Amino acid sequence: MLTLYGSTTSPFVRRLRIWLANTEHEFVNLQIFEGPDRAKLAQENPTLKIPMIKQDGQVIYDSRVIFRFLNEQYQREQLSWQQENFLTLIDSANDSFVELLMLQRSGMDGDKDALFLRLQRERVDTILDHLNTLVEQGEFDQWHYPAICLYCLIDWVEFRQLHDLTGLDALKEFRTRHRDRIEVTSTDPRS
Ligand SMILES: N[C@@H](CCC(=O)N[C@@H](CS)C(=O)NCC(=O)O)C(=O)O
Structure with missing residues (x-):
């Protein structure tokens, strides 16, 4: 079991x-x-x-x-080294967003110029831009594990209102494309 x-x-x-x-x-x-x-x-x-x-x-x-x-x-899918890198990008952004949320909940996100905050924000900005380009290039066209991870990141960022996705149209379209999947709706953090 x-x-x-x-x-x-x-x-x-x-x-x-x-x-x-x-x-x-x-x-x-x-x-x-x-x-x-x-x-x-x-x-x-x-x-x-x-x-x-x-x-x-x-x-x-x-x-x-x-x-x-x-x-x-x-034995469901084999990840290429490039897809391993995609997972690292998604995980790194996810980790930084978790840190930022924890800081916010601890009331410690006041000083926008603080080194820690600046580094996390720079990381998530850079990674989201890059992921947006990868989606445009078709790297997430299939519903494989990296695509599932990307979906969960983007949807969680929207749910927690952690980032303004303005300009990241490919990421927004990617989310819209998959939002009605049964396994997606049945795991929606809002319900
Ligand atoms: N590298 C870990 C990260 C997991 C992670 O950060 N989980 C969060 C929930 S989203 C957590 O358990 N946070 C508890 C904490 O930071 O104290 C993984 O991929 O499983």
Whole structure:
């Protein structure tokens, strides 16, 4: 039995929920920031981050490693080195957005010129521009794992109102193209 631990809002978790839409698994929604769920997570996964999976007593964490682990079992798709780079771009932007959101929630996002904030903003601007070009070039035309990850990033950025996507028309069109997929609507963080 495969169990995926996560939350309904995390873009890192959602990518796996979408990829596993037609694969039998159990989804466990955790409240990771406090209480018994956090203590439970700490016992199994000292990174204290989600997603995490458990299969036959084996625990795997980090979405990238989880994807490798599951893809090795199901032999579903082979990523090129270029697509590995696409995943790194998506993950890096996602990480920076998570940091920015945490800073905002901690009331520490006041000084717009602070080095930490400037570096994260520069990173997300640069990566989103680049991803927009890659979408224009057709690199995300298929609904493969990197495309699922891109969708989850863009949709989460919109959901959390973390970035103005004005001018990033290919990214906006990419999101519109996939928003009615059943596995997308059934994992919508808004519902
Ligand atoms: N590299 C990790 C990143 C996962 C991650 O950052 N997850 C967020 C939720 S979106 C989290 O658990 N954050 C908890 C924290 O930072 O304390 C992965 O790909 O799984």
